[in-house]
Amino acid sequence: MSRILTIAEMAFIEAVRDKILYSILVFALAMIGSSAVLVTLSVGGEGRIAKDLGLACITLFGVFIGVFIGTNLVSREIERRTIYSLLSKPVRRAEFLAGKFLGLGLTLAVNIGVMAIGLIILAWALEDHWTPRILLAVGFSLVELLILTTFAILFSTFSTPTLSAIYTLLIFVIGRLSADLMQFASQFGGPSLKATMTVLYYLLPNLARFNLSGAVVNDLPLAPGTLALTAVYGLLYAGAVLGVATAVFQRRDFR
Amino acid sequence: MSQDSVIRHPTSWIPPARRAQAAALAFAFLALTGAFVTARWLEGRAGDGAERLEPIFFPRAEILRPALLGFTGLAADLTWIRTVQYFGGRMEHRERFPQLYQLADMTTSLDSHFLDAYLYGGLFLVIAKQYPNAIAIYEKGFAANPTAWQIPHDLGRLYFLELHDYKQALHWWEITDRLPDRPHYIPRFLIRLQAKTGHVETALELWRQLLERSENEAVSEIARREIKKLLEEMKQKPAPDSVLQQSGQGAPHAGPSPGRPQ
Numbered sequence: 001m002s003r004i005l006t007i008a009e010m011a012f013i014e015a016v017r018d019k020i021l022y023s024i025l026v027f028a029l030a031m032i033g034s035s036a037v038l039v040t041l042s043v044g045g046e047g048r049i050a051k052d053l054g055l056a057c058i059t060l061f062g063v064f065i066g067v068f069i070g071t072n073l074v075s076r077e078i079e080r081r082t083i084y085s086l087l088s089k090p091v092r093r094a095e096f097l098a099g100k101f102l103g104l105g106l107t108l109a110v111n112i113g114v115m116a117i118g119l120i121i122l123a124w125a126l127e128d129h130w131t132p133r134i135l136l137a138v139g140f141s142l143v144e145l146l147i148l149t150t151f152a153i154l155f156s157t158f159s160t161p162t163l164s165a166i167y168t169l170l171i172f173v174i175g176r177l178s179a180d181l182m183q184f185a186s187q188f189g190g191p192s193l194k195a196t197m198t199v200l201y202y203l204l205p206n207l208a209r210f211n212l213s214g215a216v217v218n219d220l221p222l223a224p225g226t227l228a229l230t231a232v233y234g235l236l237y238a239g240a241v242l243g244v245a246t247a248v249f250q251r252r253d254f255r
Numbered sequence: 256m257s258q259d260s261v262i263r264h265p266t267s268w269i270p271p272a273r274r275a276q277a278a279a280l281a282f283a284f285l286a287l288t289g290a291f292v293t294a295r296w297l298e299g300r301a302g303d304g305a306e307r308l309e310p311i312f313f314p315r316a317e318i319l320r321p322a323l324l325g326f327t328g329l330a331a332d333l334t335w336i337r338t339v340q341y342f343g344g345r346m347e348h349r350e351r352f353p354q355l356y357q358l359a360d361m362t363t364s365l366d367s368h369f370l371d372a373y374l375y376g377g378l379f380l381v382i383a384k385q386y387p388n389a390i391a392i393y394e395k396g397f398a399a400n401p402t403a404w405q406i407p408h409d410l411g412r413l414y415f416l417e418l419h420d421y422k423q424a425l426h427w428w429e430i431t432d433r434l435p436d437r438p439h440y441i442p443r444f445l446i447r448l449q450a451k452t453g454h455v456e457t458a459l460e461l462w463r464q465l466l467e468r469s470e471n472e473a474v475s476e477i478a479r480r481e482i483k484k485l486l487e488e489m490k491q492k493p494a495p496d497s498v499l500q501q502s503g504q505g506a507p508h509a510g511p512s513p514g515r516p517q
Binding site for chain 2: 038041042043044045048049052053056172173176177180207208211213214217218220
């Protein structure tokens with residue numbers, strides 16, 4: 001466990017030294033802040049516009065951070081050949097990947113935490129009351145991003161950073177659409193298409209489940225049981241993808 | 256060679272790299288000025304602001320929804336801002352609002368819980384005198400948000416103030432009265448409306464109940480005044496409750512509202 005934590009710490013330090021991270025963070029905060037100007041164009045719904053835009057920014061910029069840093073974490077070690085010295089030590093490949101995942105997860109948590117603080121302050125300034133439910137939406141966004149991170153790590157174990165980034169972004173799109181695809185298949189498709197779509201639906205991540213912005217912004221009730229199950233689903237799915245990534249990484253030959 | 260005979264360029268003291276940088280900045284400034292002038296010229300050719308705000312294409316919300324990857328709330332917000340700008344721009348130029356309903360409908364289809372879009376959208380449509388469209392937006396809002404008292408309240412107000420359909424106003428304010436957090440004045444509105452729709456005896460009874468319940472002197476005073484007024488009305492003509500019940504007009508009309516867009 002200590003080896004995993006050490007690798008996680010190093011991955012976190014490496015990620016926060018990356019200048020692209022700060023560029024994304026500054027841009028995200030500027031976008032969240034810009035909603036203060038955008039709301040002046042509206043009549044009604046000022047608070048919800050700021051929250052909607054802020055939560056969308058947190059998710060989108062979180063995806064960028066996860067993709068750009070996640071796809072480079074493993075490939076950079078291979079490119080710099082530091083992986084040889086690392087794996088020559090008593091470190092298992094599974095520990096290496098788990099450490100990288102935890103490090104990136106921490107980086108994401110810190111970054112979207114900073115964005116969430118910005119959003120909460122803005123929402124408080126616009127609505128004149130504290131809206132802690134934003135944190136709930138941000139928390140589930142983090143779970144969604146952790147799943148995407150595991151995909152970024154999986155793809156980076158066997159592909160180039162550019163291709164890994166493209167695959168991960170596609171997973172985000174498919175994951176957000178999986179429920180819609182299922183619905184389309186049930187409306188228009190034949191039995192074989194329906195069966196295929198059902199298999200794909202359960203195989204691919206249903207990322208739309210982690211999108212609580214509509215419920216939070218409109219102050220709709222959220223069932224605690226459903227939320228708990230959604231979080232469990234997310235963590236189990238992330239674990240499964242990390243397992244596949246480890247299996248692929250085990251077979252990789254570094255000679 | 257004497258020092259005076261050397262011809263020096265006025266900017267020769269500036270290092271060449273700096274000169275190139277200054278030239279590039281000067282070029283950028285000139286190009287930007289040119290772009291600004293061109294943009295102003297184009298704006299002058301494009302006609303007035305209201306025309307430029309005209310939406311051209313409205314995809315159906317069901318088709319648009321998957322393409323938004325879950326960011327439907329944000330899309331609804333942006334459509335709503337567009338609606339407000341469209342309304343404001345056309346209002347300023349005293350023009351008609353042919354696409355106002357489509358914009359409000361698109362906003363509320365993208366986010367069916369966007370309460371302000373129903374309320375202000377309905378109000379804009381009322382101002383545009385598109386009453387059937389306003390009713391459609393309010394009814395759509397009430398179907399999606401059956402516990403939001405604001406929507407039946409505003410729909411009742413439309414029937415009362417604009418269409419003078421007191422039975423429908425009564426119907427929607429009765430619904431408002433049953434919803435949580437409704438304003439305190441709704442019971443008084445209801446009683447007055449009961450009287451307006453011919454239910455004088457019912458109205459009298461409701462005012463008496465309010466007078467008994469009231470702990471507020473101002474409300475009690477209003478109740479006393481209304482009771483007195485109703486009693487005077489009853490002295491002048493027979494109680495219309497019985498007449499209305501006989502002719503089958505007693506209950507407020509609860510079916511589809513008249514004038515809904517097809």
